[in-house]
Amino acid sequence: MVEEKTTVDMETLVSLCKRRGFIFQSSEIYGGVGGSWDYGPFGVELKRNIKNVWWRDIVQRRDDIVGLDAGILMHPRVWEASGHVDSFTDPLVDCKNCKKRFRADHVEDEVCPECGGELTEPRLFNLMLKTFLGPVEDDASLTYLRPETAQGMFVNFGNVLEASRRKLPFGIAQIGKAFRNEITPRNFTFRTREFEQMEIEYFVKPGTDEEWHQRWVEERFDWYVKYGLRPEFLRLREHEGDELAHYSKATHDIEYLFPFGWAELEGISNRTDFDLRQHALSSGREMTYFDEESGTHIVPYIIEPSGGVDRAALAFLVDAYREEKVRKRKRVVLSFHPELAPVKVAVLPLLRNRPELVALAKEIAADLRLHVMTMYDDTASIGRLYRRQDEIGTPFCVTVDVESLEDNAVTIRERDSMEQTRVPIPEVKDNLLASLGTV
Ligand code: ATP
Secondary structure: OEEEEOOOOHHHHHHHHHHHOOEEEOOHHHOOOOOOEEEOHHHHHHHHHHHHHHHHHHHHOOOOEEEOOOOOEOOHHHHHHOOHHHHOEEEEEEEOOOOOEEEHHHOOOOEOOOOOOEEOOOEEEEOOEEEEOOOOOOHHHEEEEOOOOHHHHHHOHHHHHHHHOOOOOEEEEEEEEEEOOOOOOEOOOOEOOEEEEEEEEEEEOOOOHHHHHHHHHHHHHHHHHHOOOOHHHEEEEEOOHHHOOOOOOEEEEEEEEEOOEEEEEEEEEEEEOHHHHHHHHHHOOOOOEEEOOOOEEEOOEEEEEEEEHHHHHHHHHHHHEEEEEEOOEEEEEEOOOOOOOOOOEEEEEOOOOOHHHHHHHHHHHHHHHOOOOEEEOOOOOHHHHHHHHHHHOOOEEEEEOHHHHHHOEEEEEEOOOOOEEEEEHHHHHHHHHHHHOOO
16 A cells, blocks of 8 residues: 655755755855755766756757857956846845845845844845956956856857857857855755856847747756656746846746745746847957848847756755655655666665675676666665665666575566566666666
């Protein structure tokens, strides 16, 4: 009898992430630091898998998008031209009593959410993190840690165009760190000061922009469903006029129903020709495309699907969480899509005090490891070992038992159904690769 619970509260998830090695608080031994998190052994695998499938789907399996890896540090004038120095601000209020700071749009009732104290009038606060290039800390050496990866792609538009000989429409894609001095980092890894983005800048002919915008909204929504997010936990929300960023003609957010409510996973904006025109104006360089059809130089419009790796990882963790009652005992499972699961296969000897079993299990693990992320574990009883693998979302466990020495076969246990199948050892690898969808 299996009773299922398919939602999780943040406290339970944060505790599972720490206990099992997905996510740790940054600098925990010093009391932690706000808005920064460390990904442990399984978290880093999850995050890499998300980035890898995104890169594969967006860059490697398409003919119209090329990749880029631009520097985090850029010329300070980039941030003037982009509008970030003037407009990348949040209104901020201080509590006169407890001195805590909040984003004005996060505070209801105009009193402090912590102590009920009186709040100051909102003041504008720039979200970019400042730093200095070189040994002298003066205005001439001031620059910023990039608050989005996008600008690296805009300023390289001409380089990429020339080097790759692309025709419109085409895109540039990038994955990388971004930094924002968020006033109130919160909700675990949802809002942090250091995070990773996966962004596409898709250059199109003016006039085709609305159609491409719509196509990208649908494509990006389907991408999250493809890798396992339940469609009923996803929705699209269009930005209202006063919510639109300074560069945007239209923005649609893909939102996920997190335990703390609906919140943005990815935004898809129609940035018009704003960015290329701004950089052309500011740098004095031409940033146009020669349109053979009309025989004129045009400034392409840009459609930008911009997602966060950390927010995606959090949504995949939340969505994968299942709690079941199996023979009166609680079973916690992370039902990740196999492509995202940190570990694909665990090889477990039924008895760890039998050297022949241990040797055979290690041999099988070593062979599998050449093909997929494989873990060997013999540090507990088999029940416990299964429980551990369920909690990190490993799709398959291979159990080596005493019989294996006789019949040269092992048991493969599937994570979600817990179904067990006996498979001859020479067939294990192909069987697993086929089930994982990697052949
Ligand atoms: P929010 O309204 O939540 O502050 P935003 O609209 O400013 O987000 P964008 O500028 O559109 O966010 O950034 C694109 C993506 O980068 C977001 O959809 C999100 O996934 C990610 N992202 C932005 N800010 C953060 C942050 N502070 N922590 C983690 N991820 C972030």
